Amino acid sequence: MSMPAATERIGTLERILRDYEAVAAQLPDSAVAADTRRRAARELARLGWPSARDEQWRYANLRAFERVPAFRPAAPAGATAAEQGAAGAAFELPAPLPGFERWVYVDGVRQGPPAAAAAADATPSWSAEQRFGLLCDMFAADRAALRIRGQAAIELLFITSSRAAGAAVYPRLQVELEAGSRLALVERHLGVHDAPSLVCAGVAIELGRGSQLQHYRLQQCGTQAVFTDTLSARLSEESSYQVRQIGIGAGTARTSARVALAGRGASLGWQAIAVGRGEQVHDTTLEVEHMAPGTRTEEVFRGIADERSRLAFSGHIHIDAAAPGSEARQSLRGLIEGAGAEIDLRPRLEINTDEVRAQHGATTGQLDDNLLFYLLARGLDRKTARALLKWAFLGDVLRAIDLPALRSAAEHGAAGQLPDVMAVGALA
Amino acid sequence: MSGTAGTSAPAAASDAAVPLLEVRDLHVRVGEQAVLRGVSLRIRVGEVHAIMGPNGSGKSTLAHVLAGRPGYEIVSGSATFEGRDLFALAPEERARAGLFLGFQYPVEIPGVNNAYLLTAAANAARRERGQPELDAFEFLALVRSKMSLMQIDESFLGRGVNEGFSGGEKKRNEILQMLVLEPKLALLDETDSGLDIDALKVVASGVNSLRAAARAIVLVTHYQRLLEHIVPDFVHVLARGRIARSGDRTLALELERRGYDWIGEQAA
Ligand SMILES: Nc1ncnc2c1ncn2[C@@H]1O[C@H](COP(=O)(O)OP(=O)(O)OP(=O)(O)O)[C@@H](O)[C@H]1O
Ligand SMILES: [Mg+2]
Numbered sequence: 001m002s003m004p005a006a007t008e009r010i011g012t013l014e015r016i017l018r019d020y021e022a023v024a025a026q027l028p029d030s031a032v033a034a035d036t037r038r039r040a041a042r043e044l045a046r047l048g049w050p051s052a053r054d055e056q057w058r059y060a061n062l063r064a065f066e067r068v069p070a071f072r073p074a075a076p077a078g079a080t081a082a083e084q085g086a087a088g089a090a091f092e093l094p095a096p097l098p099g100f101e102r103w104v105y106v107d108g109v110r111q112g113p114p115a116a117a118a119a120a121d122a123t124p125s126w127s128a129e130q131r132f133g134l135l136c137d138m139f140a141a142d143r144a145a146l147r148i149r150g151q152a153a154i155e156l157l158f159i160t161s162s163r164a165a166g167a168a169v170y171p172r173l174q175v176e177l178e179a180g181s182r183l184a185l186v187e188r189h190l191g192v193h194d195a196p197s198l199v200c201a202g203v204a205i206e207l208g209r210g211s212q213l214q215h216y217r218l219q220q221c222g223t224q225a226v227f228t229d230t231l232s233a234r235l236s237e238e239s240s241y242q243v244r245q246i247g248i249g250a251g252t253a254r255t256s257a258r259v260a261l262a263g264r265g266a267s268l269g270w271q272a273i274a275v276g277r278g279e280q281v282h283d284t285t286l287e288v289e290h291m292a293p294g295t296r297t298e299e300v301f302r303g304i305a306d307e308r309s310r311l312a313f314s315g316h317i318h319i320d321a322a323a324p325g326s327e328a329r330q331s332l333r334g335l336i337e338g339a340g341a342e343i344d345l346r347p348r349l350e351i352n353t354d355e356v357r358a359q360h361g362a363t364t365g366q367l368d369d370n371l372l373f374y375l376l377a378r379g380l381d382r383k384t385a386r387a388l389l390k391w392a393f394l395g396d397v398l399r400a401i402d403l404p405a406l407r408s409a410a411e412h413g414a415a416g417q418l419p420d421v422m423a424v425g426a427l428a
Numbered sequence: 429m430s431g432t433a434g435t436s437a438p439a440a441a442s443d444a445a446v447p448l449l450e451v452r453d454l455h456v457r458v459g460e461q462a463v464l465r466g467v468s469l470r471i472r473v474g475e476v477h478a479i480m481g482p483n484g485s486g487k488s489t490l491a492h493v494l495a496g497r498p499g500y501e502i503v504s505g506s507a508t509f510e511g512r513d514l515f516a517l518a519p520e521e522r523a524r525a526g527l528f529l530g531f532q533y534p535v536e537i538p539g540v541n542n543a544y545l546l547t548a549a550a551n552a553a554r555r556e557r558g559q560p561e562l563d564a565f566e567f568l569a570l571v572r573s574k575m576s577l578m579q580i581d582e583s584f585l586g587r588g589v590n591e592g593f594s595g596g597e598k599k600r601n602e603i604l605q606m607l608v609l610e611p612k613l614a615l616l617d618e619t620d621s622g623l624d625i626d627a628l629k630v631v632a633s634g635v636n637s638l639r640a641a642a643r644a645i646v647l648v649t650h651y652q653r654l655l656e657h658i659v660p661d662f663v664h665v666l667a668r669g670r671i672a673r674s675g676d677r678t679l680a681l682e683l684e685r686r687g688y689d690w691i692g693e694q695a696a
Contacts, residue, residue, distance in 0.1 A: 370535050373498065374537065374589075375540075376496070376518070376523070377495050377519055377520075378545060378549040379520050379524045379549050379552035379553055379556075379609070380545075380549060382518075388544075391539065391540075392537060392538060392540045393539070394539075396538070396539070
């Protein structure tokens, strides 16, 4: 029984390496240095293709990744900016966010003026669990590299066009904040609906002492897309990293994030929503390492699984012996709406020091009958009452998006996944 | 007497003939426990009833069952509302038909806006009565006057339903909802519990403002104090799942003096 699975694994890895050999010579050094690409390929070959038998990959829809038709990038250096621009123009861009500089990437390649001179260049050494990050190192055709001194607000739109059908797109994002700097960063993945393709993002973040990053992440890829993003962040002293992540698109989506609270007093806020319907599979693993004293984590996940969708969120917070006085709070909640839907929440706190304040909770269930009855007893019909409660379930995280235009986009995106909410007009 | 409600005379006459609420020999179980063991109650329009009784005697159970809360097993007996079988109606249909339950423990619903709930509830009731829906402007005018009567600040409209409200604020919010919905029958389950003296007067004046020949009110309470402000026509004692005694307002005074033990003795 394990035989076919084994051949399949080897098959996928072989296909990846073969695709890499075929395109490596055309991939631009400006995105990733050739020897970094080579090292990533060797590392992936060493680690092999993951197996669903590994705990960390249990809820990932590996099959969907194995069915990706090709791993070569849709737009290697060969594609002209004009061609890319045409593909992007066919896609209706969301309204610009006031006060934000906008960078648009179509099928992984930046449109418009070349990147600014001051570029970040952090390439994390991905762990086995984050090995999809290696794919992005191997294949990325371009990158968004930001080194911020002072204050900035940047919106990155990663658009997958129908030209990417049958190929892959590798958004690559490197962010460095110098000491005391502040960045509001929007990372939005959008795609046309009919493009079955792999979108494989790699994100590396370095926060200097006392810097602050607000990172808003919206994943709204087309329903045929297989999406994965691998994120690694390192926080120095007194820095703050606030993530708001909304996952609603793609047929299969996997987020694998690792945050190191390396400096004293560093703090992380990770608030995420996933809404699944149809056969969607959304899986997130978030690993947080408290490595220094007085570090803080606040982790919130709210997931709604409708129809036959599957959601999983695994939050592992590790508090080192070197991190006394740390605080960690984790609240994971799932709402199962569909008869065939599934939600797996795995909270985990591992504490190796004293004087720690930690709290975690994970619940998966249906709508609260007491709340439902209250609304019915006021004469609301059942459909409206249920829609309101579903909407309220996501409310905390949606309200935590403090950019009104983006919150509205996130709300409409989430409501679009919940047709009854849309019908009720619960959004203001 | 029944002509003052503004309804036409023949309708008022038939209203008087059919009780607003008629409960007959109602037996209800919760799990293995027989909580209501033969409750009968008749309430006509224009009347105010008080239901008193020891903790755990089944007062909230009765109110919940009448409002349609799931989780109760109706073993036998019946309840009609204006002659209609109440138990054949879904909770939202009962509400729209004009039955209002003021909760003993109103729940907090963060993320559902108070104003949204009030508008949705008011419009559901209006649709049922064949009245046009209120637009946002009309709604605000209506709700403002009721809020000032209940001494609830307008900022509460923008908050989640009961979210972070104090105990007393929750109770006043229940009465506000009742005033906006204008039900035919209000079942108020311990709306007076946890209120300070001033808030009690505010709640009482809210309830009294709804007193009309075409409506009825049932007050579940532990205290004679509320009944000084809202004078009942009838007082019932629910003990061990039955109406053990009924009387006029003097019964409440007697209970205040003597407690419930003597009722138990008599019933035994
Ligand atoms: N959902 C339930 N599950 C288990 N027992 C219940 C439930 N609801 C009611 N009961 C039981 O039924 C009995 C009556 O409860 P009920 O709440 O109706 O009393 P009450 O008269 O309103 O009391 P109080 O004055 O304390 O509000 C109690 O013994 C209570 O424990
Ligand atoms: Mg009670």
